[in-house]
Amino acid sequence: MATPVTQTTIAAIATAPGRGGVGIIRLSGPRSYAIAEAFTRKKLPASRMAAFRHFYDSQGQVMDEGLVICFPGPNSFTGEDVVELQGHGGPVILNTLLGYLLELGASAAQAGEFSMRAFENGRMDLIQAEAIADLIDATSQAAARSAVRSLQGAFSVKVNTVLEKLIHLRLHVEAAIDFPEEEIDFLADGKILALLQEVQMAVTAVQQSARQGQLLREGLQVVIAGKPNAGKSSLLNALAGIERAIVTDIAGTTRDVLHEKISLNGLPITLTDTAGLRETGDVVEKEGIRRAIREIEQADLLLLVHDLSQGEDPLQLARNYFAEQLDPRRLMLIGNKCDLTGQTAELSDFQGFRYITVSARQEMGVQTLIEAVTAHAGFQPEEDSFIARTRHLDAMKRTQHYLAEAHEQLVVYQAGELVAESLRLAQHALGEITGDFSADDLLGQIFGSFCIGK
Numbered sequence: 001m002a003t004p005v006t007q008t009t010i011a012a013i014a015t016a017p018g019r020g021g022v023g024i025i026r027l028s029g030p031r032s033y034a035i036a037e038a039f040t041r042k043k044l045p046a047s048r049m050a051a052f053r054h055f056y057d058s059q060g061q062v063m064d065e066g067l068v069i070c071f072p073g074p075n076s077f078t079g080e081d082v083v084e085l086q087g088h089g090g091p092v093i094l095n096t097l098l099g100y101l102l103e104l105g106a107s108a109a110q111a112g113e114f115s116m117r118a119f120e121n122g123r124m125d126l127i128q129a130e131a132i133a134d135l136i137d138a139t140s141q142a143a144a145r146s147a148v149r150s151l152q153g154a155f156s157v158k159v160n161t162v163l164e165k166l167i168h169l170r171l172h173v174e175a176a177i178d179f180p181e182e183e184i185d186f187l188a189d190g191k192i193l194a195l196l197q198e199v200q201m202a203v204t205a206v207q208q209s210a211r212q213g214q215l216l217r218e219g220l221q222v223v224i225a226g227k228p229n230a231g232k233s234s235l236l237n238a239l240a241g242i243e244r245a246i247v248t249d250i251a252g253t254t255r256d257v258l259h260e261k262i263s264l265n266g267l268p269i270t271l272t273d274t275a276g277l278r279e280t281g282d283v284v285e286k287e288g289i290r291r292a293i294r295e296i297e298q299a300d301l302l303l304l305v306h307d308l309s310q311g312e313d314p315l316q317l318a319r320n321y322f323a324e325q326l327d328p329r330r331l332m333l334i335g336n337k338c339d340l341t342g343q344t345a346e347l348s349d350f351q352g353f354r355y356i357t358v359s360a361r362q363e364m365g366v367q368t369l370i371e372a373v374t375a376h377a378g379f380q381p382e383e384d385s386f387i388a389r390t391r392h393l394d395a396m397k398r399t400q401h402y403l404a405e406a407h408e409q410l411v412v413y414q415a416g417e418l419v420a421e422s423l424r425l426a427q428h429a430l431g432e433i434t435g436d437f438s439a440d441d442l443l444g445q446i447f448g449s450f451c452i453g454k
Helices: 032-040 091-103 113-120 126-137 141-151 154-178 191-218 232-240 283-298 314-321 366-376 390-413 416-434 440-448
Strands: 010-013 020-028 051-056 062-071 082-089 220-226 258-264 267-273 301-307 331-336 347-350 353-357
Touching (some): 010 091, 020 032, 020 091, 020 113, 032 051, 032 091, 062 091, 113 126, 113 440, 126 416, 154 191, 220 283, 220 314, 232 301, 232 331, 232 366, 258 366, 301 314, 353 366, 390 416
Parallel strands (some): 220 267, 301 331
Antiparallel strands (some): 010 020, 062 082, 347 353
16 A cells, blocks of 8 residues: 555546546545445455446445446556546536545545645656646647656756756865865866856756747737737738638727637737727727727737828838837737738848838748747747746746856856855755645645646
């Protein structure tokens, strides 16, 4: 039998809500086997062997029937004794079965509690636990493949390799401080500096891969804005590859924001079409413009579309409505309807901003725009990429900060004790990624975002 971290036994429906051929309920904890035997009124099958059983209520009436599979700890998902009950996939019957399991002594699992127990029992580190949720939530094949690599430990190996280098460096520094009678000036012999620079380079390399992983997981928020009839909805349809937005010659057709999740060259994108920007007395259209400006303010990238046939200055529109967004890092200018003006679909520069001429309806220049958007994000997916989160990048940023402090203390001030302290803080920050050093509130926040039953 397993020796669990906790003594409670939890239960939850592990399949998605709704109707289906099969519905799975999962038990985990020290009383899983006893509860399952009371539930089926029969001895459980051998480990990892599926057996057909009836599921009984307290009156001895059959509620359902299906398969039972037992996974003894510590070699189970959670590291505890686990039982999976596979019945029929209707919401009423599954909730009825779960309710009786709770009567038999199980506790209702919280969101992510199964994965939390797997982490606490050493079955996986925090990166791998997060990768489970990321795999479930993956919005593209590339994101799913990267999540699998993280689940299999690819990201953890990279982080742990850097941690080993950092620990090795700390040992050298601590030893030199603790044994000054050896009369070795470690601050001046160059070895410590070389090791420190090696660690800094290793962290930078992992950071670069993690940024790609963060883009795969979180994607890019791209908002299309412009005056009425500039071709915003046509551009959304061209990028999405479907007739998602209504396109007419009537100004102000789009009154509300329209979101579409797409993938451009493997990069997940949330594409937002907005109401045309203009002065209007229409109450509904005015509210649509207010919502458009709110979306613009939150965008990672704004595609400002203007009609080439009108001979307008796109930047003037930007100055009128969102002067604070006039940043080449967040704004891309799109000249639409180049088929009407005889212009070539191409990428150029306009007063320091990237400027792309397209014909959304004829899909001229759309591929150039797609490549410009992915290039803007710095997206260059690698075959061995892994899923990463904002908290991972934040931890690595703090790690680099402490390593830079250590470098300064070593080179400028030659203060050995301060070098050691900065290295300790760097190790602590980096260890947060895998869960070596994690506060309970952080763990609660991470696992609380998981599905119930996982």
